[in-house]
Amino acid sequence: MAVKALFALYPLLQGDYRAVEKALQALEGSGVDHRVFPTHTELSGEEDKVFAALREAFRRAAEEGAVVLWALLTNACEARDPFRQEERLRRFPPLAIAQKALEGMEAKSALDIGTGTGVFAEAFARLGLFAVGLDPRADRLEVARAKVKGARFVEGRAESLPFPEGSFDLAFFGLSLHHLDPLPALREAARVARRVAVLEWPHREEAVGPPLARRLSPEALEDLFRRALGSPPRLHLEADWVLALWEKD
Template identity: 35%
Template sequence: MDEISRTLDVYESSSDSYVEKYTSESVAELYGGPFFDALSTASSGEFAQVLDIGCGPGPDTEVFSAAGHGVTGFDITQSFLSAGRERVPDAAFVRGDMRSLPFDDGSFDSIWASASFHHIPRPAATEALGDWRRVLRSGGCAFLSVKRDESLDGDTTDRFFEYYEPDEFRSLLNGAGFEPMTLQTAGKWVSAIVTA
């Protein structure tokens, strides 16, 4: 079983606990201020088209929708998408593999990828980022957060993670054609806001 299938199995078999956990927890609501600032610059109008990659049951999708943005939640876990549709009926939800996005070039002003990119195996990371850049319009922005140190993680599930130190993550983003606006470390996390 490959890494993506293994991770999908964990999410599908434990979806109820993840849905419950993210009922009131939204990373966008807690830490999204700088991204919202970048989003206002990147959008082609008053409201942006946001792609929430690895949306889970939709907590961040809900925040973007409530702010008036057009938002598409994207995830491989069917049960998360079902929960997201109930939670955010005004948003679109699409099922697929984040390594290859089923959207036209330049479809979105921004991408939000909170705690999802690190599920992509390293050999596929650069190509996946290139595809993410493809669906962003020129000047669009993206937020990505990844785990940085396995020893700090404490995850006991069978989910697959790649871990990135800040310099390595910056280099990966640059190599895919993104320009980091901010890159910061907090505990076990590295997060970046980048432009296309």
């Protein structure tokens, strides 16, 4: 289970902050993702690693004398994760879709745009690629970093990617393009990668997923690619998903 901990440490009757420094040194060596703020520190990761890091930080601080450590713990980071529901993973098998997106090309790197909690970034990493997941929401990226150790995660927007031209072999939109301003998002993807892949829901009304008005039909996808990039994509139509592939000449 992924958890997040907020904690603060108070040395008692000590004339310096060596106890705090020792606690932070312990965190540096723990391998757990953490961020230090003026009033507290945040940890995120799997529960056993977070608890072990807190225990070691307290032990190291206590070497300097009496201390008080308070901590708040939550698993809400996982409760907000709709991307890893079993039914969704069965319908959109990440590894199989990642392999399809890479079909016919030699690739070493992939950018997962709108990564959410890193499901597809994890799939690309498992295939041996240097994988980067990008999302505008810091809370989702916290969960991604806790769950996926083989990829890097960056906060940013699809319409203005924080990467130089030609940084990746593949730019991948995993069920995310319909949430974005599609024309600038596609142009930015083509700027940083030589192949652009878009995974979308089938164009039909369903009880799950976005409403029909938000879904991109195959014809709409072709039109968007033509307007943004000058030529249509190759379309792979499956029963439960659509994959559009476009690459530079």
